[in-house]
Amino acid sequence: MSEVIHVGSGKVxxxxxxxxxxxxxxxxxxxxxxxxxxxxxxxxxxxxxxxLSAFWFARTRDIVPNHLLALRPDGRSTExxxxxxxxxxxxxxxxxxxxxxxxxxxxxxxxxxTLPDGLVESARLPEPIFTPAxxxxxxxxxxxxxxxxxxxxxxxxxxxxxxxxxALYRHASDYASARGILIADTKFELGLDxxxxxxxxxxxxxxDSSRFWPADEYAPGGSQPSYDKQFVRDFCEAAGWDKEPxxxxxxxxxxxxxxxxxxxxxxxxxxIPFAEYVADPDVVLA
Ligand code: Q0N
Numbered sequence: 089m090s091e092v093i094h095v096g097s098g099k100v101x102x103x104x105x106x107x108x109x110x111x112x113x114x115x116x117x118x119x120x121x122x123x124x125x126x127x128x129x130x131x132x133x134x135x136x137x138x139x140l141s142a143f144w145f146a147r148t149r150d151i152v153p154n155h156l157l158a159l160r161p162d163g164r165s166t167e168x169x170x171x172x173x174x175x176x177x178x179x180x181x182x183x184x185x186x187x188x189x190x191x192x193x194x195x196x197x198x199x200x201x202t203l204p205d206g207l208v209e210s211a212r213l214p215e216p217i218f219t220p221a222x223x224x225x226x227x228x229x230x231x232x233x234x235x236x237x238x239x240x241x242x243x244x245x246x247x248x249x250x251x252x253x254x255a256l257y258r259h260a261s262d263y264a265s266a267r268g269i270l271i272a273d274t275k276f277e278l279g280l281d282x283x284x285x286x287x288x289x290x291x292x293x294x295x296d297s298s299r300f301w302p303a304d305e306y307a308p309g310g311s312q313p314s315y316d317k318q319f320v321r322d323f324c325e326a327a328g329w330d331k332e333p334x335x336x337x338x339x340x341x342x343x344x345x346x347x348x349x350x351x352x353x354x355x356x357x358x359x360i361p362f363a364e365y366v367a368d369p370d371v372v373l374a
Contacts, residue, residue, distance in 0.1 A: 153287050
């Protein structure tokens with residue numbers, strides 16, 4: 089039995105070394121809310137996110153090359169090209185929410201983008217904006233200005249990362265909104281391959297790396313329901329949980345309702361029945 093080298097872990101994903109050039113990215117069924125991983129898993133969540141990410145990778149290869157080499161038959165593991173990751177999170181926002189809304193309310197700007205006066209929470213922005221953030225080892229990523237980001241990666245790479253991120257967001261948000269899902273914002277991780285080519289890594293355009301909102305319930309002027317996690321949030325609020333770990337166990341109906349939302353997002357966006365993906369993950373690459 090050879091040693092498996094654990095390269096890194098996120099709240100809900102693990103990364104292992106396969107060899108010098110390749111990594112294995114494994115998406116678990118764990119779910120986090122209010123920044124805490126809950127003790128109850130959502131069956132198939134890791135498969136849904138892996139399949140959706142692979143679906144987008146296959147459809148955005150003309151915009152930017154990506155790290156995906158192969159999907160494993162389990163549907164939750166991907167073999168990836170090892171990259172040298174940029175030290176910034178590439179965030180794009182099409183709507184004013186989360187830290188973007190917070191920064192706008194206090195300063196009128198987000199990451200150096202001055203925005204029109206009078207925008208309400210969840211407002212659609214006149215144009216999507218690139219709002220880079222630092223990669224925090226612990227706690228929250230911190231929004232930084234374009235100049236700070238350019239200092240971290242160099243002006244030329246910064247400009248290419250911005251152009252790629254905006255193009256990916258525009259493509260995906262147009263596609264998703266036509267299928268009833270608003271992508272309020274999203275985070276990309278870009279890195280350099282062995283040839284120095286800027287390449288899309290991590291998972292992309294999933295509900296864990298983005299804010300998905302149901303388009304038919306969109307009502308600017310307050311916070312929006314989450315496409316995927318709203319049942320979980322509502323349960324946690326009603327349970328009176330103080331948002332400190334450990335989080336509450338989820339009841340069966342919340343687990344099933346949440347699983348159904350993930351599967352629905354997969355099917356709406358990909359147009360592929362989830363059972364077909366489970367039977368043969370490569371269907372999302374066609
Ligand atoms: C890498 N992270 C981010 C997954 C995400 N292809 C790659 N090459 C080199 N490094 C990385 C990737 C990718 N993807 C990405 N860390 C390393 C955070 N991780 C945390 C664990 O789960």
